[in-house]
Amino acid sequence: MRMAFVIYDGMTALDFIGAYDPLTRLHTMRLLPGVAWNVCATTATVRDGAGLQFVPDTVGQPLTGYDLVYVPGGFSTRNLVNDAAFVEWIKTAAETPLLASVCTGSLLLGAAGLLKDVRATTHPSAYEDLRPFCREVMDQRIVDEGRIVTGRGVTSAIDLGLYLVEKLAGSQIRQRIQVQMDYPYGIE
């Protein structure tokens, strides 16, 4: 189980960390053997939209060979959809068995042509921006189209992360992680 977490300047940190927390617990809580991940960027350091600095462990490498690629959103996505080099990089995830985004991360998947035939969601403020990129924009916290799963706004990342945990490891493991995260909420 190799996962890639995409990060980039101007992302929303909670979009990333909200799903990173439950997904990496598959490993840190020793619940699923063989889980590993990379934090992937096109630059040596990354600052979120409020200035916090992250250091990726994988820089400028194609997003190939992963079982799951996860893309957070952020205000910079409105410019990145027109950044040919960045969109080409996202396109390298095209063959990934499981592609996920939260918030305006779906605009990046969309600009890369990866949402053409599916229903998807994004932050409610970006529904119009997403429309040209996908079959139908849904006002749902999580939209699961099998190979492509999208989450709505920022904090949907937690629900989406737990949803992906269940998809990958079953409901009992999801429940154990959710208790450890002290998360009493949920969409079910």
Add this chain to the structure above:
Amino acid sequence: MRMAFVIYDGMTALDFIGAYDPLTRLHTMRLLPGVAWNVCATTATVRDGAGLQFVPDTVGQPLTGYDLVYVPGGFSTRNLVNDAAFVEWIKTAAETPLLASVCTGSLLLGAAGLLKDVRATTHPSAYEDLRPFCREVMDQRIVDEGRIVTGRGVTSAIDLGLYLVEKLAGSQIRQRIQVQMDYPYGIE
């Protein structure tokens, strides 16, 4: 309004980011003038409990002169409570008008002697560890003792962040931030 976010090796990233998101939106959404913050550590880089690398903007400086100091939790807190130099550093926050922690961050405040006379909470797995440090351990998502506010487990950070936003800026601004975070949950 100067805020300090404490980070350290072995912290839980979501403990930090869950509150950092709503609190920094006071500035990024231009809702409250004069809000600024530092991300403070004792080391030049910090890795969370799952290996993610952060770069603090303030290294080895005392936690003085802030209006709010926020301390996340993490598995490493069990060792840090016995790390005299680290505990001394947390003690420099003693005069802060508003001190907040989430999850096992309260063990760090406790080890620094800052919870002596107050009720507080922590991750449910750490209630026994917290008991010697405070007046009473509470099984509540948020415990507000006026100057000291503690949150329970990991995802309580979001509720705590929004709670602090309301405490600092009122319920209307809290509501605007909560909508932008697409957070339909909450303890009230």
